[in-house]
Amino acid sequence: MLKQLKKNPIPLIAGAGLCAFLAGAMVSAPEIGKSLGQWLKHGNNSPEQISETSKAKSAVYPLVSQSLPERAAKLAEIAQNPRSADRERARYLLASDYIERTQAKKALVLLEGLEKDYPLLAPYILLKQAQAQDLLGEDGKASDLRQKVLKQYPKTAAAVKAIYLIAQPKQQNLAIAQFPSHPLTWEIIRKRLQENPNQPQLQLILAKYAANQPGTVGVLDDLAKGFTLKPEDWEIIATAYWTNNVFDKAADAYAKAPKTPLNLYRTGRGLQVSGKNREKAIATYKQLVQQFPEAQESGTALLRLAEMAKTRQDALPYLNQAIAKFPDAASKALVEKAKIFQGLKDNKSAQQAWQLLISKYSNSDEAAEYRWKIAQEKATAKDYAGAWQWAEPITTNNPTSILAPRAGFWVGKWATLLGKQQEAKTAYEYVISQFPYSYYAWRSAAILGLNVGNFNTVRQLKPEVVPPQRPVPTAGSETFKELYLLGQDRDAWLQWETEFQNKDKPTVAEQFTEGLMQLARGENKLGIDTISKLEDRETPEEQAEYQALSKQSIYWQARYPFPYLQEIEKWSTQRQLNPLLVTALIRQESRFEPKVKSIANATGLMQVLPSTAKWIAPQIKVDSKTINLEDPNDNIMLGTWYLDHTHQQYNNNSLLAIASYNAGPGNVSKWLQTIPTQDPDEFVEKIPFDETKNYVRQVLGNYWNYLRLYNPEISALVGQYSATHPKLPTQ
CATH class of the missing domain: 1.25.40.10 (Tetratricopeptide repeat domain)
Known part of the structure; x- marks a missing residue:
């Protein structure tokens, strides 16, 4: 969220460390790597280029x-x-x-x-x-x-x-x-319900097919109050409530639905989340475990029972049962078990639980988190070899974990500190190769000396950008695909909604197509979220489908779309800002939603506060009364001015400018006085506000993704690294 700067200048610490930091010097980084031009001469086999199957051939589509x-x-x-x-x-x-x-x-x-x-x-x-x-x-x-x-x-x-x-x-x-799934059918039904609300069969159609549409919750409320319904009807109502995050009413409805593992779990979870009836939630979870002892939901229910236990000792039997019977829940249960023993000062039992976690469940996210925790502790103690040893397995055992690229990158940093320059270079190349979508791929590329910008040079870069062509959707009829590719978004949506009937359990291809359609309709936050959530698919078959899709640029371009390009280019040019950096910040602040508001009333794409707009207006000779923060042009005009201003405050260091945009200049000033500044990467890791630490990484990670996806040179370069398949060096 954009914070207003104070008028007095920010006090900075004098000294070589800070000066080097503000100048962007990588004090601990080796000068290694090839130039961009050298890399581009080594062929053009790029796994991330748009495949022929996803790129429609037509003179009209572009x-x-x-x-x-x-x-x-x-x-x-x-x-x-x-x-x-x-x-x-x-x-x-x-x-x-x-x-x-x-x-x-x-x-x-x-x-x-x-x-x-x-x-x-x-x-x-x-x-x-x-x-x-x-x-x-x-x-x-x-x-x-x-x-x-x-x-x-x-x-x-x-x-x-x-x-x-x-x-x-x-x-x-x-x-x-x-x-029944056609949006115009819903309109027909709504008109009929206005004339006569007493039509449960019509209301059930909206509950089943239009659950995520505005006004549906009111329809559900009417249904739940006034009619005698079958268990199957209650399941439709419950699922629609759940879709709309109305968990207490979903729990009540699921309690009247057929007794399936999922319905029982959601009954208990709805009661737990809403705080409506703790004892009933516990009883429902126990009923689930008893009636469906083999169901996957029962493993999760055991974790919930442990969570709700009155004492730490009471939680242990549930955790032991989860560990013994449910491999998918075991890693989470082991973490909780270890924490309970630590709280009871039983370090031996705690250590046994941790050891079982990393030996038997080494592929779990929980094992990755534990390994990373130990690696950080060893690095803090300057045992860089030990840190390397603990972090390295994360990259291979847990390649889909958010920690994998981070671990690979820090192996490179620790190798440098140990004087192992070649191993460091290999580690950075490995991160770009295996985790090209990550913030740490950008940091690796910067340290390797590639032309991707660094903390102190990102704002000045003016990368060439090639906007994407719409991809062929991965699901839907040929008629739908043709309408979509021709930009006939209203008709394409009507056609797609008619065809897409299993919204509760979409295939990977259907969910991706749904996200594309949401983006086409300007529902940018919803579309990005729908497409991003594909990585959470759990079954091996779905994970394989997601992995295949994620190898294509069409997937990542949909996660990093380019709305409002004209306004972004206009104001970025005027403020002398890298347009991809501005786009990256907008994606993080609002997911390109022009009317979204925060709790503090920060508004629109760049989340500008009304008070900040009033403060900026006279400085750019604009009447504040004429500014509409929900207008993309006005919002980006003000947001880019402020982003330029924060860059000027910090000698064009984008790390500090972006941190200030989120946390305010007062906090950044404090951190510059309390956190060592010799190494910018260390500085990021030590930012005390988790929100700001993640914000910096996310904005600059967004920037990197826009660069690698839409700049032809960097796209080809990343493809070169991906084609080499380097291995992370072991300690």
Whole structure:
């Protein structure tokens, strides 16, 4: 969150250490590595380049990202070329653009007969023709065209759009019966419920298919109060409440649903999280363990019972049961068991639990965390060889852990301190190769001397950026994919929602496609979260699917999208800031949501406080009364000014400027006086606010991801490292 700077200058410590730090010198880093140019000469085999299967070949698709005036002439040229394979696409997109600009006659010329030449989108072409006739006041012709859609394409999602616009009750009944997951069907249902709320079957359709839509919780409340429902109905209601994080009501509904392991677990968990009925939560967990002793949920229930036990000794039997019977829960149970013994001063038993954790469950995140804790303790005691020895297995045993790239990077740092320069170089190369998405890959690249920016040079860089082309979605029909690739986001969404019916248990391909669709609709936070959560898939099959997807740039580009590029480029240029650094900070602050507000009322993309906006306005000769913090242009104008200002305060050191943006200049001033500054990486590790420490790493990690994904040179360079497959040196 953006903090207002005080007017008095920040006191800085004099001395070589701090001066070197502010200048960005890597005092403890070896001068090793090849230049960017040297690396680019070594071939171009890059696993992270967009594969042919995900990159659609078309002269029209790349034009989707351009504005209507920019692409008009190019589309017209393709549309008039009878030998172009993209002629029909160009006609459709250009006609859609004309309709957007209310130029209906021009649109109809392009659309005439197109349904025969472009059968994939035939019903949508007829709907476009109807839309154009509406603009011309030809209501009868428009109605005839929509009836034609119903007659010729009754089983397509486009038919629901025709039904909705025709608005005849008999046909609406058909939409409700055949297309319950279509968003326009939901609109039909909502209108009917306004006229007569006493229709539980219609409410259940919204609960099942529109759980994440605004207003659905109110529908659930009405259902739960007023009707006699079957257990299966209660499961639908409970799942919808759970989707909306209304855990107390979800617990009540799950208690009336069929007694499955998942439903029992969620009953107990809902009661526990809401604090509604502790004893009932405990009883429900015990019922789950008793009735379904082999279910995975029972292992988690045992952990919850240990969590809720009155004394530490009471927790031990539950933990022992989890360790004995549930391998997936055992590592968490062992950690809790070790902590209990430590609290009881039984160090021998605690050590036995830790030893079992790292020997039998070495692949668990908990084992990685324990190893990292010991490695840090040894490094603090200057036992760098011991730290190296404890950290190194994390990178191979726990490659998906958030600690793996961190451990690999610090092996390089410790190797340097031990005078082992070649091993350090290999460690940094290993991090770039195996964990190219991480903050520590950027730190490794910087230490290797590559042209990726350092703490003191990032702001000045002006990297070339190639915006992405939309990828072919990994799920959905060919019609949906075509609409999406043509940027017809409203129709693509209606088509996709109709097809995507198993929202509770989506496949990896479906979840990724759902995220792409959310991004296309401007739901940036939701889209990024949906795509990011793919890494949490648990079954071996799903993990394998995720790993295959994560090898492609399309996955990472969806996690690091580029909304508001025009405003970011404009104000970054004016403030002489690296546009990718600004983009990185916006992603961290708001996930590109222009209207989001914090508890402190910080607003929008760069989370600017109203008081800060009022303070900045006269300094940039703007009337504060004219500023709208929810307007992306105004928000980025102010946020970039402040980011420039913090950089000026710290001699253009981005580490300190970003830390100040989050924690305020007073805290940064204090840290500069209390934390050693000889090594910037050590400084980051010792920032006492976990939020700020993570914030610095996340913003600069975001910057690195935008650089490696959208800058051709660095993208190729990272691919070179990935192709070499170095191994982390062992101690």
